[in-house]
Amino acid sequence: MRIALLGTNFGQAHAAVYAARQDVEVVMFGRDPARTAEIAGRFGHVASTDLDSAFAGDDFDLVDICLPIALHAQTAVRALEAGRHVLVELPLAGDLDDARRVIAARDRADRQVFVDMFERFIPANRVLFETVRDGAYGRLEQLTLHNRTAHLWPGASLGLRALPLEALHSDLDIITRLLGTPTDVAVRALARDADSATVEVSLAFEDTALARTEVSSLMPMSWGARGGWTATFTHGVLDSTGTMGFDGKPTGTLTAHTPDGARELTLPPADQYTALIEHVLACLRGQETNEIPPESTLDALALTLDVHHRVNGPR
The missing domain is CATH 3.30.360.10 (Dihydrodipicolinate Reductase; domain 2)
Structure with a gap:
């Protein structure tokens, strides 16, 4: 399974979990070339500053969004429109309207969205x-x-x-x-x-x-x-x-x-971080049912x- 991991700050917590697995390939995306290369290399992942490539073609199965909150919803919608499944750091969005836009985009794309309610x-x-x-x-x-x-x-x-x-x-x-x-x-x-x-x-x-x-x-x-x-x-x-x-x-x-x-x-x-990502990957393989869908986070x-x-x- 190929994963586009967006973000080099809290993304490091996800990068460490993926690094312990043998069944995923991860490209870690960041803005700063040197920092991204250093962090991705530390975990054995590929580094990239070309964010657009995370949404192009059929290269990735899952986009893992560890970006600032203001970018969560718009990036999730973009990933869904590109045919990707999405794991997004909490909170799903900075307001309820954006959260509902993600749900609507999920429904249109017929893909799964997971919110990192660890x-x-x-x-x-x-x-x-x-x-x-x-x-x-x-x-x-x-x-x-x-x-x-x-x-x-x-x-x-x-x-x-x-x-x-x-x-x-x-x-x-x-x-x-x-x-x-x-x-x-x-x-x-x-x-x-x-x-x-x-x-x-x-x-x-x-x-x-x-x-x-x-x-x-x-x-x-x-x-x-x-x-x-x-x-x-x-x-x-x-x-x-x-x-x-x-x-x-x-x-x-x-x-x-x-x-x-x-x-x-x-x-x-x-x-809990390993357990959550294991759950996400199991859902994508059809082995489990999503316990952290976006609609389940709206009340909170x-x-x-x-x-x-x-x-x-x-x-």
């Missing part, structure tokens, strides 16, 4: 989804999530303009998938400077459940990137903690607390955009 593939999160679906601990009453990180990406801003769309979106996806659309949303934010900040969101779901999520880039380098959540049910609590695993070595624990005591649940040693995108506009003002 948190759906974290093993502890998959247990949470299954627990809510099966009702193993009763009804979900309260869910709190947190993601706190140092500045692990040189040159990348993690300030108020970036955090909602690039970091908080994943947690809001988990919340909306489990609890639906909130009836009340409260947002607070604090900026240390233009590139470091924290955002907290509290949500209510009629009289049935409460949720809260926090994302922060105020941490020192020694902290790394850590996250977790606590899910309170009518008959028990699940508590998850873990590191993000940007080095391909994520860690995680999941503990169940019930009236009978506490026990740690066994989690598979899965890297609408909520994320609401938070973004509250923090940063209207578009």
